[in-house]
Each structure stands twice: as structure tokens, then as C-alpha cells.
Amino acid sequence: MQCSAAASLTTPVARQAAPRMQQRLAGAGGALQVAGVRVAHRRAGRAAALGRPASMSVVAVASEAAKPTILVAEKLGAGGVDMLKEVGTVDCSYDLSKEDLLAKISLVDAIVIRSATKVTREVFEASKGRLKVVGRAGVGIDNVDLAAASEVGCLVVNAPTANTVAAAEHGIALLCALARNVAQADSAMKAGRWERSKWVGVSMVGKTLAIMGFGKVGSEVARRARGLGMTVVAYDPYASAEKAAALGVTIVSFDEALSRGDFFSLHMPLTPNTKGMFNDEAFGKMKKGARIVNVARGGVIDDDSLVRALDSGVVAGAALDVFEIEPPAADNPLVGRPDVICTPHLGASTKEAQEEVAYEIAEAVISALNGELTPSCVNAPMMAPEVLKELQPYTQLADGLGRAAVQLVEGSGFDDVFITYHSPRGDDLDTRLLRAMVVKGILEQITTSQVNLVNADLLAKKRGLRITETVVPADGDSVLNEIEVSIGTNKARFSSAVDKSGRITVAGCVKSGAPFLTKIGTFDIDLGIEGEVVLVRQTDQPGIIAAVSSELATNKINISFMSVAREAKGTQAIMAIGVDEAPSAAVMRAITDITGIQEVAVFSEKRAA
Ligand SMILES: NC(=O)C1=CN([C@@H]2O[C@H](COP(=O)(O)OP(=O)(O)OC[C@H]3O[C@@H](n4cnc5c(N)ncnc54)[C@H](O)[C@@H]3O)[C@@H](O)[C@H]2O)C=CC1
Numbered sequence: 314m315q316c317s318a319a320a321s322l323t324t325p326v327a328r329q330a331a332p333r334m335q336q337r338l339a340g341a342g343g344a345l346q347v348a349g350v351r352v353a354h355r356r357a358g359r360a361a362a363l364g365r366p367a368s369m370s371v372v373a374v375a376s377e378a379a380k381p382t383i384l385v386a387e388k389l390g391a392g393g394v395d396m397l398k399e400v401g402t403v404d405c406s407y408d409l410s411k412e413d414l415l416a417k418i419s420l421v422d423a424i425v426i427r428s429a430t431k432v433t434r435e436v437f438e439a440s441k442g443r444l445k446v447v448g449r450a451g452v453g454i455d456n457v458d459l460a461a462a463s464e465v466g467c468l469v470v471n472a473p474t475a476n477t478v479a480a481a482e483h484g485i486a487l488l489c490a491l492a493r494n495v496a497q498a499d500s501a502m503k504a505g506r507w508e509r510s511k512w513v514g515v516s517m518v519g520k521t522l523a524i525m526g527f528g529k530v531g532s533e534v535a536r537r538a539r540g541l542g543m544t545v546v547a548y549d550p551y552a553s554a555e556k557a558a559a560l561g562v563t564i565v566s567f568d569e570a571l572s573r574g575d576f577f578s579l580h581m582p583l584t585p586n587t588k589g590m591f592n593d594e595a596f597g598k599m600k601k602g603a604r605i606v607n608v609a610r611g612g613v614i615d616d617d618s619l620v621r622a623l624d625s626g627v628v629a630g631a632a633l634d635v636f637e638i639e640p641p642a643a644d645n646p647l648v649g650r651p652d653v654i655c656t657p658h659l660g661a662s663t664k665e666a667q668e669e670v671a672y673e674i675a676e677a678v679i680s681a682l683n684g685e686l687t688p689s690c691v692n693a694p695m696m697a698p699e700v701l702k703e704l705q706p707y708t709q710l711a712d713g714l715g716r717a718a719v720q721l722v723e724g725s726g727f728d729d730v731f732i733t734y735h736s737p738r739g740d741d742l743d744t745r746l747l748r749a750m751v752v753k754g755i756l757e758q759i760t761t762s763q764v765n766l767v768n769a770d771l772l773a774k775k776r777g778l779r780i781t782e783t784v785v786p787a788d789g790d791s792v793l794n795e796i797e798v799s800i801g802t803n804k805a806r807f808s809s810a811v812d813k814s815g816r817i818t819v820a821g822c823v824k825s826g827a828p829f830l831t832k833i834g835t836f837d838i839d840l841g842i843e844g845e846v847v848l849v850r851q852t853d854q855p856g857i858i859a860a861v862s863s864e865l866a867t868n869k870i871n872i873s874f875m876s877v878a879r880e881a882k883g884t885q886a887i888m889a890i891g892v893d894e895a896p897s898a899a900v901m902r903a904i905t906d907i908t909g910i911q912e913v914a915v916f917s918e919k920r921a922a
């Protein structure tokens with residue numbers, strides 16, 4: 314089926330902060346080209362650029378009225394702090410002890426961190442459900458327990474692009490310093506020694522640099538190393554060989570990279586897969602005299618293995634910006650060695666990068682607090698902005714259908730939900746967001762947990778709910794013609810909501826941007842999904858519509874929509890009436906008592922403020 318435009322439409326309630334931010338963000342602009350990397354001015358506003366309407370709220374994390382409290386737990390650029398202050402109460406408390414963080418966390422809606430703050434499961438538990446957003450002002454999110462965040466429905470966003478160049482420049486700085494013993498020679502001079510022959514270096518031109526992890530930073534290091542006349546190979550199981558070739562880089566296997574590199578530069582994230590990947594075995598495959606730079610994460614190198622590789626001369630020198638424990642312990646076996654140079658996690662620390670990171674993260678946190686699925690959300694389905702934009706009108710429909718269907722169930726004894734999408738896109742329809750919204754609509758009515766896009770699937774699974782999705786190819790040129798939600802029980806509060814297969818079924822569509830209910834059970838109806846809905850089953854006979862309307866009017870209950878459907882003339886009919894406020898039990902009884910009426914039910918499509 315295809316929906317046609319309705320005369321009466323709902324108007325989404327625009328939130329306060331988003332339009333203000335978007336106005337402000339749209340005010341300044343420009344893009345800066347830095348060595349081939351587009352560093353967008355955050356003030357120009359990615360959110361504004363996406364053209365997402367202010368009303369899009371797919372995660373529902375912030376209340377409309379309340380001003381959020383945002384804890385900035387590590388030094389953040391002033392511009393970003395100012396942006397946060399425009400939408401919330403900002404508490405800048407740096408260097409909190411673990412105990413202080415645990416005490417504060419239940420008082421805040423969002424926390425902004427860098428690499429030093431560990432947001433562990435204990436922190437999420439201590440927040441008692443208040444913490445909605447973790448903003449990582451940088452790339453690596455290994456200091457955030459993502460599984461725990463997802464379980465409690467907390468969005469984790471990062472700032473993935475603003476420090477790329479800074480990290481790459483630091484990698485190159487360390488590479489040059491390592492090749493030419495800059496740090497050691499400087500220390501010697503400061504100690505009064507003029508040691509020219511001791512600190513003879515090695516040249517970089519013509520040598521092979523093996524980049525391990527060919528993402529944003531790795532690519533920028535490659536670009537710069539090519540400029541130094543180096544041959545660059547890269548190991549990255551997920552990188553595109555064409556993209557690498559365009560930069561003059563050859564993608565090779567892990568072992569080939571190990572055997573070819575004169576220099577190594579590490580740029581992969583710390584994950585269970587990469588932890589300790591530079592171990593005895595890996596060092597054993599390197600050429601004698603290799604040099605290694607680590608601006609990624611301490612944990613990707615096994616420290617004891619590196620000590621052994623340095624002792625045996627396999628590795629001639631290492632430059633480390635990152636450590637498994639930061640700051641490293643006094644007895645760290647690497648820091649004091651003359652063949653190891655160290656910096657205290659300075660990769661992202663340029664004035665320019667920190668300003669940009671602050672804007673990038675402030676924008677992401679504000680957008681997440683508004684319930685938007687920001688592109689830098691790391692624990693929710695990733696979707697291209699254009700896909701998000703086109704699905705936006707259907708998210709409210711999916712949510713509304715889930716709510717309607719579950720409220721028609723008598724009790725809560727069901728364990729499966731079928732979702733059917735009638736879409737001209739067929740199998741190309743990305744249903745992840747829609748499924749999550751249906752599940753959210755259902756679960757919000759039956760659990761006390763905060764449900765959002767991040768944890769909807771997880772909570773459904775925990776509750777033993779099986780979700781089955783089917784996409785039925787349909788005609789037309791819209792994204793989606795109809796969504797049908799069917800719950801596996803025939804125990805209904807309104808018996809006509811049960812379809813021929815014995816399941817409680819509702820369906821709906823979007824008309825001119827607004828969600829409509831088009832089917833309840835086997836009856837076709839046409840009702841805007843908003844406010845309260847009164848369902849009435851009656852004998853198809855004259856006078857009933859007037860009697861019900863009159864009863865509502867007498868009790869000053871305003872009707873916003875009304876739709877009547879019948880099986881056949883003179884048999885059964887149902888009326889679906891949209892009303893601005895829920896009728897009292899007395900009004901419901903009075904309607905039930907009208908001659909010819911068989912059953913009455915009410916459900917609510919009102920969302921929590
Ligand atoms: N020292 C510092 O201050 C900074 C450190 N970093 C670190 O650098 C890392 C990289 O940052 P970006 O390039 O922005 O991230 P990115 O996500 O653009 O790149 C990471 C790359 O590593 C690859 N990768 C994943 N698993 C791998 C494996 N097992 N072996 C080899 N490659 C693998 C990915 O495919 C991806 O291409 C971050 O995760 C962060 O830990 C980033 C910025 C500053």
C-alpha cells in the first residue's frame with residue numbers, strides 16, 4: 314500500500330538547544346586545507362551541514378526542558394567549553410581521583426574526557442542511570458568500557474578527525490628524532506657533553522617505513538614520509554589497497570611488513586586483537602637494527618618483548634609517546650633506556666588540534682544530548698548522514714507502532730515480534746534504526762530501563778524477545794510505504810486488534826512527514842499517531858459515532874482525529890479516535906454503556922517530556 318497526504322498533520326515539537334546551536338554553528342564557517350586533510354571548522358557545524366531537522370530524536374536521551382549538567386573531566390579547548398555552556402551547566406573539574414569521579418558521576422548527564430579518565434563499568438554503575446553521554450575529546454576510546462555503556466544505554470561519542478594531523482606530525486617528529494638521536498644528543502649537551510661521534514644517526518631517505526594501521530593518522534604519516542623520500546608499506550587488514558596506492562603505499566601482510574621495515578610507525582587502535590601484537594614473535598621477524606615509533610597505544614607493544622628486542626639489537630631504538638600505564642611507573646623498563654626516547658602522550662597536543670577537538674566533541678555531545686544519532690557515535694549503528702536523514706520521518710512511526718502494539722496486549726506474555734517493511738527499496742532498506750525504534754517503543758512500555766537505540770537490541774535479547782524482520786518489495790518511489798508490527802499473542806485488551814493469524818497487529822505509514830496508523834487487527838483505519846487514542850468496537854448502526862463524540866464533548870475532551878472502519882455494512886465497525894487527553898475511567902465506562910458498543914480501549918502515543 315501507499316499512503317496519500319492527509320489534511321491534518323502533526324507538528325513535531327522543536328527542542329530548545331538544537332536550533333540555537335545550529336544557528337550559531339551556521340554563523341561562521343570555512344574549511345581549512347592542511348596537507349591534504351580537510352580540517353573542517355567545527356564552528357561551521359557538521360550538524361547544520363547534515364541538514365537534519367531539529368526535531369530528529371532517535372535516541373531520546375535528554376528531556377525537553379531540563380538543562381543538562383556536563384562534567385568536563387580533562388582540559389578541553391575554551392571554544393568547546395563555551396559551546397557546552399550554551400546548552401548546559403558545565404563543571405570543569407580536572408584531575409579527579411577515582412573516588413571523586415564515582416561520587417560526581419550520578420550528578421551529571423554527560424562527561425567529556427581525554428585519554429586519562431577511565432570510564433569503567435563501575436563508573437556507569439555509580440551514575441545510576443543519569444549519565445547519558447560520554448564524549449571522548451580525541452580518537453581512542455580504549456579508556457571507556459563500551460559494553461557497559463551500551464548496556465545502560467549511554468551514548469559514547471568521540472572526535473575522530475580533529476587531531477589526525479597533530480598525531481601524524483608527532484609521529485614524524487619522533488621518527489626524525491629517532492633516526493638522528495636528537496633527544497639523546499640534546500640531553501648530553503645539557504649535561505655539558507659535546508658528543509659528536511656517539512650520536513651519529515641513520516638516514517631516512519630510501520629506507521622502508523612500515524606503517525602498522527593505515528587509517529587516518531597512518532595515511533597522514535605515509536604522505537609525509539613519502540615527502541622524506543622513504544619507501545612506504547603498510548599493514549592494515551581493513552585498508553583499501555587502491556587508497557593506499559594513490560598515496561604511493563603498498564599494502565602488505567603483517568609478516569611482510571615486519572621483514573621489510575627499517576622503521577615502524579604504529580597507528581592501530583588498542584583492541585583485544587591488537588593488544589600485545591608486537592611481542593617476541595613479531596620482533597623476531599624484524600630486520601636487525603629496526604627502529605619503532607609508537608604514537609598509537611602503549612598496550613599494542615608488549616614492553617618486556619621490546620626490552621628483549623632492544624637488548625639483542627634487533628630493535629636499535631624506540632620512540633614512545635604512549636604507555637600501557639600512563640604515566641608509566643618509576644621502574645618502567647623502557648623509559649630510562651638511552652635507546653628509547655619518550656614523550657608524555659603528546660600526539661594530539663597542538664594548540665590547533667586541541668581547539669578543533671574541543672569544537673568537534675562539544676558538537677557531538679550536544680547533538681547526542683539532544684537524542685540525535687551523531688556520526689561519531691561509537692556504540693550505535695553507524696549510518697551515513699544521508700541515510701539517517703531519509704529514515705528520520707519513519708523513526709517516529711516505528712516507535713509509535715511499537716508503543717501502540719504493546720499497549721494493546723493484555724498482560725505481557727509474549728516473546729516474539731514480527732516487523733514487516735513494505736519498501737520499494739526491497740533488501741537495500743537499512744532497517745537497523747527502524748527495528749531499534751520499534752523495539753524501543755515496545756520496551757519503554759514494559760521496562761523501567763532507559764531504552765534507546767544503543768541498547769534496544771540488547772535489552773530485547775535480555776528479555777528473551779525474538780525480533781523477526783521481513784522486507785516486502787513494494788511499488789513507488791518512497792523509502793518505505795508501510796511498517797507492520799505484529800506481536801505474538803492473541804491476548805488483547807481490544808479483541809479487534811488481533812489479526813487473522815491470531816497476533817496483535819498494527820500498521821502505519823508516513824504522510825507528509827507525519828506518522829499515521831493505517832491498520833489495527835484486520836481493520837483499515839487512518840489516524841495520526843499522537844496523543845491518546847480511544848478504540849471503540851461497535852455494531853455498524855446509525856447514532857453511535859454521535860453518541861461517543863457527544864460523551865467526549867460533554868467531558869471537554871477534544872477530538873484531534875477520527876477514523877471509522879467496518880467489516881461489512883451492518884456488521885462490526887471500529888472507531889479510532891485521537892483525543893488530546895486520556896478519558897477518565899468514568900468516561901470510558903459511559904462510552905462502554907452506549908447501546909451497540911461492544912468494547913472500548915485506550916492507548917497513549919504521548920512521549921515522556
Ligand atoms: N598519541 C596520541 O595522542 C594519539 C593517538 N591516537 C591513536 O591512534 C590510533 C589511530 O587513530 P586514527 O588513525 O585516527 O584511527 P583510524 O580508525 O582512522 O585508524 C585505525 C586503523 O587501524 C586499523 N586496524 C584495526 N585493527 C588493526 C590490526 N589488527 N592491525 C592493523 N591495523 C588495524 C584500522 O583498520 C584503521 O584503518 C587511535 O586509535 C589512537 O589510539 C590517535 C590520536 C592521537
Ligand SMILES: O=C(O)C(=O)COP(=O)(O)O
Pocket residue numbers: 427428429450451452453454476658659660661662
Ligand atoms: O585521540 C587520541 O586517541 C589520543 O590518544 C589523544 O589523547 P589525549 O586527548 O591527548 O589525551
